[in-house]
Amino acid sequence: MVQPRSRLVRCIKFAAHAHTHPANCRPFSSQRDFPATTPLSVAHLISDEPVDNPGLVVVNGFIRSIRKQKHYAFASIGDGSSLKALQAVLAPHQAESLSTGTAVRLTGTWKPSPNSRDQSHELHIHEAGVEIIGTADPATFPLQKKYHSPEFLRTIPHLRTRVPFNSTLLRFRSDIVAATTQFFAQQGYTQTHTPIITSSDCEGAGEVFTVETAHKDKKVKDDDGSFFRSPKYLTVSSQLHLEALAQSVGNVWTLSPTFRAEKSDTSRHLSEFYMLEAELGFVDDMNEVMDLVEKLLRAITKPLPGSQVGKEILASHPTSRAHMIERRWHGMTNLEWPCITYTHAIKLLEATSRKFDHKPAWGLGLQAEHERFIAEMVGEGKTPVFITKYPKSIKPFYMLPSSISEKFETVDCFDIIVPEVCEIVGGSMREHRLEPLITSMQANGMIPLGSPSSLTDEQLGALKWYIDLRRWGSIPHGGFGLGFDRLLGYLAGVENIREIVTFPRWVGRCGC
């Protein structure tokens, strides 16, 4: 009954049926009469190994700029596949309706360029070779060829990615995600999808977003009328769920959206961001966790200098800044990363003559200004720096106390800080013993006091399941969370996270 479909005519005919409707089996028509030649990307055409005599060339793209002279017009064409544009040579009458932003399909011949410094070839457009696909009225199109401030571009995130450097950043993110996926696959890690809607606030401190439906039902017994029957939040970290999975399949990772309802209006904070998290099972040496992050960061940074997207990032910045980015890549890939304890960091901060807005003191968190100083002094502004073993009192309930008896009470944890951007990674060993975990949760006011065995399920609350993980076959484990957008910003030399995230959300701002 079923016949093979042809490539062009997908709708098959049911020959055995009397009610065959030929009209339904026609190919989907083209809206326009496009030429049959397969279009080539701009990146492909202008790559270092240019296409040799490709015959008839068709390119889809947008006019970045156009220069109209007496005998010729020169159009600069971009399609998002490369930072550089392709130069098209047209007759003046062909350029009449073209302006910045116009979407076009161009057909022409790929010829050596007589005097171009940038480009070995240019596209000479045929007489009928200009097809306007989408116009862009110069009187209203916001992205004219000129400098646009980041603040202005943030008001139009849906158009901002048309700016060549922002296209580069999109491809950069894609490349780094692919490299990350490959790295973890090679290491034998399982990629998981952890939940976004959760019952608990992992850190026990962060401001969370609540999730509800617009139309609540009437409250009845044992039911608060809400969709999930009890309050739910947007996840602040995948860690707790990853811990369950690390107990099941060994080493796991996830790259997942994460949410904080903090009202921070800074260049380093967003309400919605991607976090790369991994959890290692059967590990009781934090060095293994630290080694994994280091290996990962080195693996994804190493290809940058030789890659198209890496070259585009360097080409997008002024020379001195490009050099700084190269130094960041070099430090990430090739140099040793120093490591100091929190206690040592405090000593260094106390010993310096540098003035800080917040006075450093043992038992207080490190402020961005302190981290910047450490990155500069210990990492010499060139490499990431590990800071380990923070005081238990300023860290979340789930961290494992340091196992060597210390003068002060610390936990086995680490941050990685990088110059300027500060913290990009936080990791720790987790408290995998039942009673100490319950004691720690009690000390943090998360569950009522009393002997662990006397507490009811209700008293153990939303994290009863997490406590359960310690009841049967509990194993030593640890992991880390990496601020993925901050990392991308550091590697691309984009200091404000609002420029790295395509559709950024922060307090008061969730436009598109």
Add this chain to the structure above:
Amino acid sequence: MVQPRSRLVRCIKFAAHAHTHPANCRPFSSQRDFPATTPLSVAHLISDEPVDNPGLVVVNGFIRSIRKQKHYAFASIGDGSSLKALQAVLAPHQAESLSTGTAVRLTGTWKPSPNSRDQSHELHIHEAGVEIIGTADPATFPLQKKYHSPEFLRTIPHLRTRVPFNSTLLRFRSDIVAATTQFFAQQGYTQTHTPIITSSDCEGAGEVFTVETAHKDKKVKDDDGSFFRSPKYLTVSSQLHLEALAQSVGNVWTLSPTFRAEKSDTSRHLSEFYMLEAELGFVDDMNEVMDLVEKLLRAITKPLPGSQVGKEILASHPTSRAHMIERRWHGMTNLEWPCITYTHAIKLLEATSRKFDHKPAWGLGLQAEHERFIAEMVGEGKTPVFITKYPKSIKPFYMLPSSISEKFETVDCFDIIVPEVCEIVGGSMREHRLEPLITSMQANGMIPLGSPSSLTDEQLGALKWYIDLRRWGSIPHGGFGLGFDRLLGYLAGVENIREIVTFPRWVGRCGC
């Protein structure tokens, strides 16, 4: 100043500083005195090419079951890396405290097995070779070695992944994500991260979750007191944002969490699920979109029969069901996929003598029972089936009207249905023309009536930005969304989506 750190001692010494604290620079201690030999995974040891004479073997894992005899005890050990367990041979006294679920570190010698049907070798445990890492009290551990119903396991999702087949499903998801990432990278697609918190309901119809903070501010002028200053929702699809990106960098894709607050309590619906979406720019033939999905699904299915995880899936089901899964893979990979129009599908449904709960009629949606009939009749229960060109009246506002003048008003869209699971993919060409889009939104009651140019920004509402995409350099484009969890269920022979998603959320249920 900074000295290279050794592998074991990460904390560097600052020799130039008087206040060096040796205590901070000691290696992180082990909680236990584990042997130095690197542990091997169970999968590695019992693979088809078994490790030859590996010397001293250390394995971390959990007791799946234990059989105690007079002279020997036999323990079955799993670590989540494989469906099959490893057999360990112990002396009876070594097995005394071991029970199902106990986490152990075992040290022994890898020896040929005298009479095992399943396994060529077994691990003979040394005298001091049993280290109990985490106990599991048999009186309380819920996962004893016996059959557990899916309904019971759903009550303990945090422990469910310890069941061997559920570990397999985790590794299956990971492999398919990696294969998807590789496929799109090879096709030159850009992987993107689209926002989760959005201002609009893409489909214009679905029930959405709202997002808010627990503590609202006082309402003031131009401010409703909410965190984002106006109502926000969890995304129901990444499509609208992908459309913006396809206009910037060409072809794009994302694998993103998606949310529906529908109160559907079925085996095919969850409140939170992963959707794989792609959008193609400069495309006006829907065949290109359909070809891409087909190519993707064939590419990720093809390796299954030869892969570890594929073999484990087959081994987990009874023979007849395993054959059915193999037929699904074969149909997905090797057979032609038939394609019929919606109009044709309705004719087939009207012509059959089969009784349906919902009477099929042109202009009404296809119910699951209808899709099952089509999958059976047209796909012969063996292949996915494309159904194209649904009535405009039952499809979202953004779909492009079919371009051939049809007897009935249809849109250029397609679904892919598969046997039993029904719809797994929906795709369409998008309305890329400004005025028809506005007219369609008006017809759907999304914006007020009136000539497009007379509408104010406020009247255009939350989707003003989406309309904007059609104002400047608009291009023909189309794309699809694939229910990732449904696909995994279809390929793994797991019919209930609540078993495929590790921590499933549906109405009334969001436990862990």
